[in-house]
Amino acid sequence: MMNLFSKSITLRKDLKIGDEEFVQLRDFIYGQSGIFIGDNRKYLLENRLANRLKENNLKSFGEYYYFLRYDPGRKAELNKLFEVITTNETSFFRNPPQIKVFQDVVLKKILQEKRTKSQRNLHIWSAGCSTGEEPYTLSIVLHEVLKNELEQWRIRITANDLSAGVLAAAKRAVYSQYSLRTTPPEITKRYFAEESPGRFILQDRVKRLVEFGQINLSDRFQLKRVPRSDVVFCRNVIIYFDDEMKKNVISSFYDNLLPGGYLLIGHSESLHNISRAFRPIHHPGAIVYLKEG
Incomplete structure (x- = not known):
């Protein structure tokens, strides 16, 4: 259900990813997840990771790479990395x-x-x-x-x-109307409780x-x-x-x-x-x- 790089994140204009930094991060991501980021998606990787640098008070993508490799907090950051490079576009009864x-x-x-x-x-x-x-x-x-x-x-x-x-x-298991956009109305009624307008809770069964x-x-x-x-x-x-x-x-x-x-x-x-x-x-x-x- 992954949809890579489909969210737009405001890029900090002072941050640019160099060719060597891109290769380091691309190869690291591939080694960790199997997700391959082509050369034509360099600007998207740059865009996606800019906020992670800001969050960790890092000044360059090279610093972020070393953070992911060696920092004591790298495991938690790895989860954050996975979240920003994979966006999850899905719905109930999709396709x-x-x-x-x-x-x-x-x-x-x-x-x-x-x-x-x-x-x-x-x-x-x-x-x-x-x-x-x-x-x-x-x-x-x-x-x-x-x-x-x-x-x-x-x-x-x-x-x-x-x-x-x-x-x-x-x-x-709490979902919006958007998650149910491809769901037959009778199924929504049978298996969800509408807690508040547009907020649906899935039944325990x-x-x-x-x-x-x-x-x-x-x-x-x-x-x-x-x-x-x-x-x-x-x-x-x-x-x-x-x-x-x-x-x-x-x-x-x-x-x-x-x-x-x-x-x-x-x-x-x-x-x-x-x-x-x-x-x-x-x-x-x-x-x-x-x-x-």
């Missing part, structure tokens, strides 16, 4: 055709197969969950599909993101299925600790990675998925030239990727 395919095709098939095997466990991984709209949408879909049968299932939705700040917001945690998709050891999944959602995230990072992440998703599991990525993203391990299945308005086995 409705894809959610419909998940509900009517993918989920239906998985549930039928599990019932046939007398299994009642389901694990979904939302990798890059932002402020929670995606995993909570999946929880709502499960409530809609399973209804009273839900209590008979052991269901867990693991929701991860790079930014500690967005995870904190996700756990609060939806929240109970979701477990949040910070994760760095560039760290394969962290990814290996995620429970094996029936479905992986990673939408609008890998678009910000270079080809090597994309291949590593998709390979980790493949390893995580159970045989017969599905990967869903953003509608503007593709596994073309990244992985041939999955079988793409085309549906109206969406492509899902099947791990055969």
Whole structure:
């Protein structure tokens, strides 16, 4: 759900990033997160980090780089860095055709197969969950599909993101009308309480299925600790990675998925030239990727 550099921040005109400073910070960010910032985005990196320099009373981007590398407070600042270089543009029921395919095709098939095997466990991984709209949408879909049968299932939705700040917001589960702009009105009425005009609180029954945690998709050891999944959602995230990072992440998703599991990525993203391990299945308005086995 990441949307890199989509917020505008007022740039302090006295701060300019030199070529060497840009390379240092770009390589550092890539090493820490896998996010690659091209040379054509130099001014955006400069714009985005100016306020972090001001906050830490630093005079140059070179000082900020050394702060990130060596200062005792670097861990907390790293979280702030992740927050400013990734902006989270998302909503409930984003890309409705894809959610419909998940509900009517993918989920239906998985549930039928599990019932046939007398299994009642389901694990979904939302990798890059932002402020929670995606995993909570999946929880709502499960409530809609399973209804009273839900209590008979052991269901867990693991929701991860790079930014500690967005995870904190996700756990609060308080949303504006803008977050619900793509949500059917009857769903809003059924699963949210309007605390005040334009302020909506998600019901606890939806929240109970979701477990949040910070994760760095560039760290394969962290990814290996995620429970094996029936479905992986990673939408609008890998678009910000270079080809090597994309291949590593998709390979980790493949390893995580159970045989017969599905990967869903953003509608503007593709596994073309990244992985041939999955079988793409085309549906109206969406492509899902099947791990055969």
